[in-house]
Amino acid sequence: MALEEYRGKEYMIxxxxxxxxxxxxxxxxxxxxxxGIGQLxxxxxxxxxxxxWKFVRSLRWVxxxxxxxxxxxxxxxxxxx
Numbered sequence: 660m661a662l663e664e665y666r667g668k669e670y671m672i673x674x675x676x677x678x679x680x681x682x683x684x685x686x687x688x689x690x691x692x693x694x695g696i697g698q699l700x701x702x703x704x705x706x707x708x709x710x711x712w713k714f715v716r717s718l719r720w721v722x723x724x725x726x727x728x729x730x731x732x733x734x735x736x737x738x739x740x
Contacts, residue, residue, distance in 0.1 A: 671722070671726045672719065672722050672723045672726050672727070673726055673727065674727070675723075675727075677723075678719060678720070678723045681719050682716060682719055685712075685715055685716070685719070686701075686702070686712070687699060689709075689711070689712045689715070704716070
């Protein structure tokens with residue numbers, strides 16, 4: 660696939676439902692890769708450590724803020740940059 664096809668809106672987080680789906684998928688991938696199948700029921704990262712998971716979560720929230728548009732989200736996304 661060409662790079663232009665990946666830049667379409669169908670691959671961006673446009674709604675809260677998309678954000679939840681992305682976060683759930685990445686949570687399962689991270690926990691299964693690092694801890695095995697035993698800890699898949701955890702919903703949030705530990706307070707200390709797991710920086711990779713925290714970083715990816717924050718990136719997804721910023722992507723949602725930029726793409727969802729409107730209201731305070733636009734200013735928040737500009738502030739994060």
